[in-house]
Amino acid sequence: MSATNYQTTKAEPDASSMIETFRAIGYSIETAIADIIDNSISAEAKNIWLSYNWKGENTRIQIRDDGSGMNHEELIQAMRPGSKHPTEARTLKDLGRFGLGLKTASFSQTRKFSVLSKKAGFNTVFWAWDLDHVNTVQAWELIRYTPSEDAVSEIEEQTSGTTVIWYCLDRSLRDTKEEDADALGKFMEIMEGVKRHLEMVFHRFLEQGKIKIWFQERELKAWDPFLRGAEGIQIGAEEYLGEGNIIVKGYVLPHKSKLTEQEFKHASGPKGWNEQQGFYIYRNERLLVAGNWLGLFRKEEHYKLARILIDLPNTLDDKWQIDIKKSVARPPLKTRDQLKAYAQVIRNNAVNVYRHRGKEIQRKYPSFKFTPVWLEKQRHGKRFYAINRDHPIVQEILEEPSKQNLNDLLKFIEETVPIPLITIKESEEPESHGFPFENLDHEILINRLKEMFDLLVSQGKNQEEAKSILLSIEPFDKYPQYFELFTK
Ligand SMILES: Nc1ncnc2c1ncn2[C@@H]1O[C@H](COP(=O)(O)OP(=O)(O)OP(=O)(O)O)[C@@H](O)[C@H]1O
Ligand SMILES: [Mg+2]
Numbered sequence: 001m002s003a004t005n006y007q008t009t010k011a012e013p014d015a016s017s018m019i020e021t022f023r024a025i026g027y028s029i030e031t032a033i034a035d036i037i038d039n040s041i042s043a044e045a046k047n048i049w050l051s052y053n054w055k056g057e058n059t060r061i062q063i064r065d066d067g068s069g070m071n072h073e074e075l076i077q078a079m080r081p082g083s084k085h086p087t088e089a090r091t092l093k094d095l096g097r098f099g100l101g102l103k104t105a106s107f108s109q110t111r112k113f114s115v116l117s118k119k120a121g122f123n124t125v126f127w128a129w130d131l132d133h134v135n136t137v138q139a140w141e142l143i144r145y146t147p148s149e150d151a152v153s154e155i156e157e158q159t160s161g162t163t164v165i166w167y168c169l170d171r172s173l174r175d176t177k178e179e180d181a182d183a184l185g186k187f188m189e190i191m192e193g194v195k196r197h198l199e200m201v202f203h204r205f206l207e208q209g210k211i212k213i214w215f216q217e218r219e220l221k222a223w224d225p226f227l228r229g230a231e232g233i234q235i236g237a238e239e240y241l242g243e244g245n246i247i248v249k250g251y252v253l254p255h256k257s258k259l260t261e262q263e264f265k266h267a268s269g270p271k272g273w274n275e276q277q278g279f280y281i282y283r284n285e286r287l288l289v290a291g292n293w294l295g296l297f298r299k300e301e302h303y304k305l306a307r308i309l310i311d312l313p314n315t316l317d318d319k320w321q322i323d324i325k326k327s328v329a330r331p332p333l334k335t336r337d338q339l340k341a342y343a344q345v346i347r348n349n350a351v352n353v354y355r356h357r358g359k360e361i362q363r364k365y366p367s368f369k370f371t372p373v374w375l376e377k378q379r380h381g382k383r384f385y386a387i388n389r390d391h392p393i394v395q396e397i398l399e400e401p402s403k404q405n406l407n408d409l410l411k412f413i414e415e416t417v418p419i420p421l422i423t424i425k426e427s428e429e430p431e432s433h434g435f436p437f438e439n440l441d442h443e444i445l446i447n448r449l450k451e452m453f454d455l456l457v458s459q460g461k462n463q464e465e466a467k468s469i470l471l472s473i474e475p476f477d478k479y480p481q482y483f484e485l486f487t488k
Helices: 015-022 029-041 072-079 102-107 131-137 149-156 181-203 203-207 262-268 333-355 357-365 392-399 403-415 419-430 443-456 463-470 480-485
Strands: 045-053 059-067 112-118 123-132 160-167 212-215 239-241 247-252 276-281 286-292 306-312 375-377 383-388
Touching: 015 131, 029 045, 029 059, 029 160, 029 181, 045 181, 059 149, 072 102, 072 112, 072 123, 102 112, 102 123, 102 160, 112 149, 123 131, 131 239, 131 276, 149 160, 181 203, 181 212, 181 286, 203 286, 212 286, 247 333, 306 333, 333 419, 383 419, 392 403, 443 463, 443 480
Parallel strands: 045 212, 276 306
Antiparallel strands: 045 059, 059 160, 112 123, 112 160, 239 247, 247 306, 276 286, 375 383
16 A cells, blocks of 8 residues: 555644743753853854843843754754754764754743854854744744844854854843842752862863863863772773773772861762762763762661762763663663673772771881771671770770770760761671670570669569560570579
8 A cells, every 4th residue: 555545734843832841851050051062062163151140030041062063054054953863963063863952952041042053165054943932833943133232243253153142041040130139059969069060071082182161151161980090099990882982981989088178078079978979871982971870789887988970972872772862871681781890890989998998098107907896707607796895995994994984985886886887787788787796605604684673673673574674685685585594
């Protein structure tokens, strides 16, 4: 049957409702701005200028580049949703995929935006999407508008380049007044977040000097999640997965004691130490996922020093299910298993660095032996914690018992409970901790119990009362069977 046998009718999307849907894709302002900068990098820009001028709800955000720019036809094509087919082959430097980012990222933050562009040898051109206009005319129609003549002259002075201007930021600034100091404070905080996000997402471009990003005229500095060059980093072996086109490389960052307070804070990154552990997935060197275990593990304090780089080419977009926002990547099943195995090794190393502060100190001052208050012990395959009888404070009380000494010792014990060690073991091997007095000779337990029982009875308690008092005392509560030895 040929297609001509079918009756057909057009069912075109409704422009204004479609654009409203674009607005709900879920960009944050930082991911939206990063998506606009992706386009500048794909257009081989060397400089990108991000600027904003606070005017309450009339604030504008402007992103200009000195990339190849577009002529009139190219700009109109660029403004179309779906300007390129997602399956179209892209060059290895191209950060785009769907032909949507410019529109979806912009509409996620603003009701109106203009794009001004100049291609070498062509006139400067500009077109704008205005959601209010689309609503009025109910059509996919651009208007020829720029909110700033200065922006036109700026681009005109360049050989080539593009400026994107967002000028109705209803998502973050609706109904805010210019003189509202609180709103200004919040906006500055948001922009500080944007800055940190860009320093992270584009750090490899910034480090290699491939691009410069000027943020209100200040040059952004790369934030390297792997602290390359710092002392005390452990670097795992580089592995090639897939068809050899995926590179994986793990880093264990230095223990806190190896970094100055400022270095430690800086290394924590935009989301903080705990959040920033995990895989860092780069696509064409642009960071897509910054610290995520991809559902393979949970984020836990003691793994926070593990960060693992994954390098992907844009030819794997489909297999890794890269999304429009360039913020999600899902490895194919086989690769997941390989990543899990690789990550386990790095994570183990990370735990060791996190825990072995004592060893570090020992290495630093090799003539002194590290003396902990608590020791980890194994008994019949179960884990227990013991007070170190060789610790000087413990020795002192054993040799010279006094009330003061005893109190001091209790304080030392309380203050040094090995919480990280216990929690790590508990989450790694949940069943491994022993039960009080498990597999020990119970003579000491029974003797103590009997002594206390007799005392209570001699003080006039009846057997049942004495028993219930003792059953509320740890660890007698765990051994009610022993009462039978001396009760009738
Ligand atoms: N700053 C720019 N300089 C030159 N051309 C640009 C610029 N921004 C966008 N374009 C052109 O507009 C097209 C559409 O951009 P858009 O971001 O919507 O989609 P994309 O980058 O192709 O794919 P994706 O949806 O994955 O971002 C680009 O493919 C590019 O040809
Ligand atoms: Mg794009």
